[in-house]
Amino acid sequence: MKKTVLAILCLAFAAAASAQEKKDWGYVTGSLESNNNLYVEDVANDFYPSMQPQLKDGNTFASNDYLKVDYYKDRLSAGLQMEMYSPTLVGYPISENVLALSNLYVSWKDKSYSVTAGTFYDQFGSGLLFRSWEDRMLGLNNALLGVRATYGWEDKIAFKAFWGIPRLGKISDNVAMMGYEGDFFGFGLTDVNVAGADLSISISRLLGMDALSLSLEGSVLNKHEAIPVDFEKLSEAGCLENNIGWSGRLNMDYDGFFFKGEYVDAGKQIVSVPAAMNGRKAENGNAQLVELGYNGNGLGLTVTGRRMQRMNQRIYNYNGSDNGYESAANMLSYRPAMSTQYTYMLTTLNPYSPQVGDKVIKAGEIGGQIDAFYNFRRGTKLGGKRGMKVHANFSSWYSLNENGGTEGSELLYRDFSIDVEKQWTKKFKSTLMYCMQDYNKHHEMTGRYIGTAHVVVADMLYKWTSKLSSRLELQYLSSKDDQKDWMAGLLEVNFAPHWSVFASDMWNHGDTKLHYYNAGVSFSMSNLRVAAGYGRYRAGYICSGGVCRAIPAYTGANLSLTASF
Amino acid sequence: MKRFLFCLAAMLVAASAFAQVPSVKVENSKGETFDTASLLEEATPMIVSFWSTTCKPCIRELEAIYESLPDWLEEVDFRVVAVSTDDSRQLAKAKSFAEGRGWGSDFTLLFDKNQDFMRAMNVPVVPHVFVIDAKGKIVFSHTAYVQGGEVELFEAVKKSVRK
16 A cells, blocks of 8 residues: 555656646746654763753653745745744743744846745845844844845846844744644744845946956844833934944955955944843943955965954844843844854864853954965875865954053964875875864853863765775863863764765763763765754754854754755 | 655655756845856856755865866766855955855855845755756756766766756
8 A cells, every 4th residue: 555655646747747847837846854863861961851951741752844945936935934932942942832934035036137036035245234044053043024125137236125124032922833832042023023135236236347357335123122011212222123234345366366345334333231120231342353365376365364242133122031131042143153163073062152242241242364375286295195274373362452442452263284185095085173162161261261172083085995994083172171081983984975974972080980981873865865863962052153052962863854845 | 755755855856856946136246246047147056055054964065076177077967056155244254255265256155144045945954055047947956965966967967958
């Protein structure tokens, strides 16, 4: 019976595909992502499923699921996204079981203009003034529900404007269905609305210049948030219902040399102060960002500098914790940490979380970073027969004082890293990395506690046959601070093109003597990937795109599935 | 179970067989606006690979393509488009990274800093590759990368030319 059903489904799909090709009814495309965890009690890891707020009545299972479907027909497109949490994975914003429609849009795109109604994402420049985006790893989705129009004159001038309501807060009753109910931060609409416009002029294309690329850009954003009646003191503290911010940008590129400058005036930004003024006061927010460098001849060099003062740019400023004021997802802009985003296990233990200036004693941060990539070509002395790739990075960040100055500023974070990748033979490749991090105690960033960690990593890949390969990671962290020394190892065996298995362990032998073990298997075929594993995870921070969220320690089995069609 | 997975995969391939490349604004390596629909103007097959600087399998896959490309081009005429999904934190770094690997000379580099193209192509995770034939139709796509998987990818490119 099952075989018959499967055969009918396959035939139906094939028939649909054939029919659509002939009649041009457009096409449907979509994706599915499902992340499932089964938690187990682990006394050594201080993890008890029964103490997790979302796991009730002895339940030890949690799942985050996303289904996205889009339809395209010539210039028309429409789509939706459904999300289901039953309940959310541990560490995510707390939720009961929820199944809801989260995104819905229809869009018309002509050659020079487009109109979108429904939910959409957008960004001005680097995102310092405005960004709406989705990051499932963080549980962040601040899509706007509204209307957006864009117009472009050839490829010389681009203009866009929108009005919308950011998503955040409580789920509405009318979207809860199928017996699921409850609150989920990130669903539902706020009572805040924003309107924005962005203009980009390509001077070089207007003047018909080929070698030089030069563009001028500017944006303006208005956010409206009603001040609650019982918060009347906010007006006395300079807080406004309508806040206007703007930014100006200059981009230049000539023969591999590039320069990008951005100035942002975010208008009145709200700072947390003691309860005397209802916990809020307003100060001017501004930011400056400069990126310059050279890309060419196997060299990639980037120098970045940024200063941010009172750039918290929240969706909600005046409403209380009920609306998720304290959540990391309460943001309308993008202020990432401008330092290396490490990926090896022991290099991610102390990530940097940027200081946006939402606390009265620190107005923000100032600092910079340098990145250099160089490819020693084949046949050179250092490159050898197969070439060698080198990357080095240095970054250093300091706090601004209460007035936005640098007097009395303190070190927040500093790191240096170098990695060398070398293909020794046709079968063997290695990457060696050294990294030093001076990190501040997370979130408090008082400057009174600086820890230092040195990490070395050896990553070796060996191809046994064209289809069988293995990869070994060996890592060591040396530190006199916090939990002192760590070591870690990972072994991965790949059976191309479908299977991969791995086992890893991260051992804190300097203090807790705890092992954070993990093992898993993955299968991928076409657009389908299924992965299963079991492991113990350390409490820490998930940092994605520069935004960090604290996650608790946990132990358990996981099963994830991603598919697209 | 194996049959179910095979059938599910077959259905996904069938459903995506008539999908095409939507028009989305991204950036080229000079920071200029680039309409993804213009990728189809050349009317040659192409591999479109979504990657990011923090995704090691993505980098291994693009490196494998980069190493094999001279040999592959002797057999088939096609292009490689590498789409970085890094946001503005890593955008400048992604451009330098690609140059530091020599990709700029062999690949068309695009930068999708707010993941608009990634969403429009329904790429849930990276790495994800598409093979698009000369008529602009998606004829193959694959999520994740296992070392050695580039052989299957090149077979799909050759098949797209024979069609």
